[in-house]
Structures are given as structure tokens and as C-alpha cells.
Amino acid sequence: MATTQRPLTLGVVADDFTGATDVASMLVRAGMRTVLVIGVPAEPPPQADAVVVALKSRTIAPAEAVAQSLAAWDWLRAAGARQCYFKYCSTFDSTPQGNIGPVTQALLARTGGDFTIACPAFPENGRTIYRGHLFVGDQLLSESGMRHHPLTPMTDANLVRVLQAQTQLRVGLLGHEATGAGAEAVRERMAALRAEGVAVAVADAVRNEDLLALAEACADLPLVTAGSGLALGLPAAYATRGWLQPDAAAGDTGAVGGLAAVLSGSCSAATNAQVQRWLDDRRPAWRIDPLAAAGEEAIADAALDWAGPRLADGPVLVYATASPDEVRRVQQALGVQQAGERVERILAHTARRLHDAGVRRFVVAGGESSGAVTAALGVGQLRIGVTIAPGVPWCRAADRPLALALKSGNFGTVDFFARALELQA
Numbered sequence: 001m002a003t004t005q006r007p008l009t010l011g012v013v014a015d016d017f018t019g020a021t022d023v024a025s026m027l028v029r030a031g032m033r034t035v036l037v038i039g040v041p042a043e044p045p046p047q048a049d050a051v052v053v054a055l056k057s058r059t060i061a062p063a064e065a066v067a068q069s070l071a072a073w074d075w076l077r078a079a080g081a082r083q084c085y086f087k088y089c090s091t092f093d094s095t096p097q098g099n100i101g102p103v104t105q106a107l108l109a110r111t112g113g114d115f116t117i118a119c120p121a122f123p124e125n126g127r128t129i130y131r132g133h134l135f136v137g138d139q140l141l142s143e144s145g146m147r148h149h150p151l152t153p154m155t156d157a158n159l160v161r162v163l164q165a166q167t168q169l170r171v172g173l174l175g176h177e178a179t180g181a182g183a184e185a186v187r188e189r190m191a192a193l194r195a196e197g198v199a200v201a202v203a204d205a206v207r208n209e210d211l212l213a214l215a216e217a218c219a220d221l222p223l224v225t226a227g228s229g230l231a232l233g234l235p236a237a238y239a240t241r242g243w244l245q246p247d248a249a250a251g252d253t254g255a256v257g258g259l260a261a262v263l264s265g266s267c268s269a270a271t272n273a274q275v276q277r278w279l280d281d282r283r284p285a286w287r288i289d290p291l292a293a294a295g296e297e298a299i300a301d302a303a304l305d306w307a308g309p310r311l312a313d314g315p316v317l318v319y320a321t322a323s324p325d326e327v328r329r330v331q332q333a334l335g336v337q338q339a340g341e342r343v344e345r346i347l348a349h350t351a352r353r354l355h356d357a358g359v360r361r362f363v364v365a366g367g368e369s370s371g372a373v374t375a376a377l378g379v380g381q382l383r384i385g386v387t388i389a390p391g392v393p394w395c396r397a398a399d400r401p402l403a404l405a406l407k408s409g410n411f412g413t414v415d416f417f418a419r420a421l422e423l424q425a
């Protein structure tokens with residue numbers, strides 16, 4: 001790892017945890033040494049080119065999301081960040097009130113800007129925007145599975161309209177005739193939009209090159225708002241301004257040896273397949289039964305009694321992952337929220353005990369599950385390492401040799417667990 005003193009260039013405010021690891025991993029891929037912090041810490045950030053603050057503000061009350069986002073930016077600004085990047089989901093997940101509009105409006109005022117872009121596009125992952133309309137693969141957002149999302153159903157693909165309903169700022173369109181024609185054309189169009197009184201421009205992007213042109217044209221704005229795709233282009237733009245020397249070894253966080261374990265609390269289709277592959281490969285695995293009569297600590301103790309003697313022989317899996325039918329059965333018996341919280345507490349106890357037993361490499365499946373495990377291990381700051389799968393990097397606790405791969409439910413190929421462990425052997 002390079003040890004030269006380098007100023008902080010980019011401060012990212014991310015509206016959820018796995019979204020934060022996603023954007024951080026893009027920045028590392030493009031050569032920025034990146035640190036992720038969970039919430040706003042009391043102390044200043046460690047040395048890095050980019051710092052990402054992971055909030056949990058996507059679906060909370062707008063006023064609270066605004067307050068948390070401003071606190072995050074104030075902390076990043078105090079550490080010297082030149083540009084603010086508000087990161088949200090590539091499917092623009094928001095409720096009719098926000099929180100993308102209110103947070104954008106508040107951050108724009110706080111950064112002293114009068115114009116910014118909104119661009120959740122990431123063509124490499126099938127998220128494109130044309131004439132302001134967001135596509136998921138070949139479908140309009142409003143015809144994709146997102147229309148059924150339990151918390152943030154997206155029933156309108158026209159992002160200009162969606163965003164305009166969330167903010168008093170004037171929203172306009174930065175069309176593909178500009179973003180497809182290079183950075184100079186984007187600059188000209190941005191100037192014209194600004195002259196018309198537009199404060200937020202939804203930006204079309206159908207190819208990765210469009211994002212690169214957009215990044216080059218936007219690097220001088222005090223604020224950008226986007227999914228993770230824009231992060232691929234910003235480091236090069238900073239480099240041309242002399243603000244950054246991209247580092248091909250930005251993801252080199254140093255090897256963490258020691259025992260390894262996989263903890264799986266996600267019940268997504270992808271995670272079910274990943275657990276099944278581990279079982280099919282006859283690797284050691286222990287199933288947590290949320291309906292067991294024992295208390296949460298006793299269930300974790302039982303997992304440890306099983307895992308302890310096996311750890312020296314290689315990684316073990318402890319999982320609560322179950323089929324939709326099984327999850328329904330558990331939820332009917334315990335209540336939906338109580339079931340989730342019980343499993344998360346069991347995973348947290350298990351993580352703590354595995355750590356006491358010498359485990360230093362953890363693969364965790366599930367967004368909420370990852371939050372529970374990092375909190376249980378007392379991890380507040382993570383250095384971002386190599387990419388395991390798009391949007392999922394290895395992370396290393398900033399203060400000790402402890403490696404974590406935190407995977408949101410639907411990410412990763414079927415061999416994700418073994419693949420992750422090979423990369424951090």
C-alpha cells in the first residue's frame with residue numbers, strides 16, 4: 001500500500017450500506033484508494049483519495065435523511081473533500097416524497113452549487129437512461145420487477161417527472177445528443193440548462209462512454225448525484241486536473257491470513273443457490289434453525305461447538321438461508337420483523353464467537369445481515385480491496401487484520417463463497 005500523503009479528493013454520501021460498498025469498489029477499480037465508514041464517525045477519516053459514508057437513509061423520513069446526509073457531507077468537507085457525490089440505487093429507489101429529491105436539494109445548497117446532475121445509469125449492469133427514461137435491461141423501470149418492490153415501488157420510468165415531484169428545484173433533461181457527443185457537448189448543454197434556470201438535470205447514458213464524458217464534464221461541480229456507474233469516470237477526470245494520481249494497486253489492502261467462515265442470512269434466490277453449491281461441494285455447513293426452542297446465544301453456542309473443531313481444516317458455512325416457503329413458515333410462527341431480528345442477532349453472536357475462535361476472514365451474505373455482523377465485530381471503518389464480483393469488494397477493517405466480504409442478496413455467481421475465499425487466501 002502506498003504511504004505517500006495524499007489529500008482527500010472525493011466525499012461520497014451513500015443512502016445504504018451495500019450501495020456504499022458498490023460505489024467504493026468502482027472507485028478502487030479506477031485507481032482511488034478508498035475508505036468506507038459506517039455512519040458519521042467522531043474522528044476524522046484516515047488517509048485516502050475517497051471516503052464513502054454509508055448511511056441507511058433510503059426509506060427513512062425525508063427530514064431525517066436530509067439531516068444525516070448534511071452531517072455526512074459536513075464531516076467529509078471538514079476532511080478536505082473537493083467534490084460531493086450523493087450515491088443512490090441504479091433503479092432510483094425512492095418513495096414519492098424522496099429521499100433523492102430532498103437530499104439533492106439540501107446538499108446542493110450546502111455545497112454552494114446551483115446545478116447538478118442525476119444519473120443512476122450503469123450500462124454495464126443493464127441500467128440505461130434515454131430521454132430521461134430509465135431502463136432495466138430491455139424493460140422500462142416501471143415494467144421491471146421494481147414496480148413490486150415492498151418499500152420503494154417504482155411505477156414511473158420518467159425520472160424527470162419522478163424527481164420533479166420530490167423537489168422544489170427545477171428539473172430538466174441532459175439528453176443523449178449531448179452525453180453521446182463528448183464532454184465539451186455536455187458542458188455546453190449544462191450551461192444552456194443553467195441559463196434556463198434548471199438546477200438538476202437527469203442525464204441520459206446508454207453506453208459506458210457516455211458516463212465517462214459526463215464525469216469529465218461534471219468533475220468541477222461541487223455536487224454530483226448518481227448510481228455507482230459515474231464513479232468509473234471521475235478518477236480519470238480528477239487526474240487530468242492534477243488532483244489525483246490513479247493507483248493501479250489501490251485495492252491492495254494487504255493479505256489477511258487466519259481462519260475463515262461464511263455467514264449467510266440472505267434468503268434471495270442467488271444466495272440460496274450459493275448455499276446449495278457449497279453443500280453440493282460437500283463443504284462443511286451448519287444450518288441455523290430460527291424456530292429452535294433454545295435462546296439466541298445458545299443457538300450461536302451450538303453453531304460454535306460444531307464449527308470450532310473444523311475451522312483449522314478450512315472455511316465453514318453457518319447459514320439461516322432458506323427457501324421462500326420455509327421463510328414464510330418461520331415468519332408465520334414468529335412475525336416478519338421478529339423473525340428477521342432473531343436471525344440477525346443469532347448471526348451477530350455467531351460472528352463474535354467465531355472471531356474469538358480466531359476467524360479473521362468473513363464472507364457475509366445479506367445486506368441487513370452484513371450490518372448486524374459488522375456491528376457485532378465493532379467495525380466502523382473499512383479499506384476497500386479487490387473486487388470479487390461486480391459491486392462486491394473485499395474490505396479490510398481499518399484498525400486490525402480482519403477481512404470482510406459483504407454481499408447484498410442478489411449479487412454474485414453461484415460459486416461466490418469459494419471464489420471470494422480464494423481471492424483472500
Ligand code: ADP
Pocket residue numbers: 265266267268271290320321322326327330331339340341342343344365366367368369370407408409410
Ligand atoms: P438480502 O440482502 O438478501 O435482502 P438481508 O440480510 O438484508 O438479505 O435480509 C434477509 C433477512 O431475512 C434478514 O433480516 C434475516 O435475518 C432474515 N432471515 C434469514 N434467514 C431467515 C429464515 N430462515 N427465516 C426467516 N427470516 C430469515
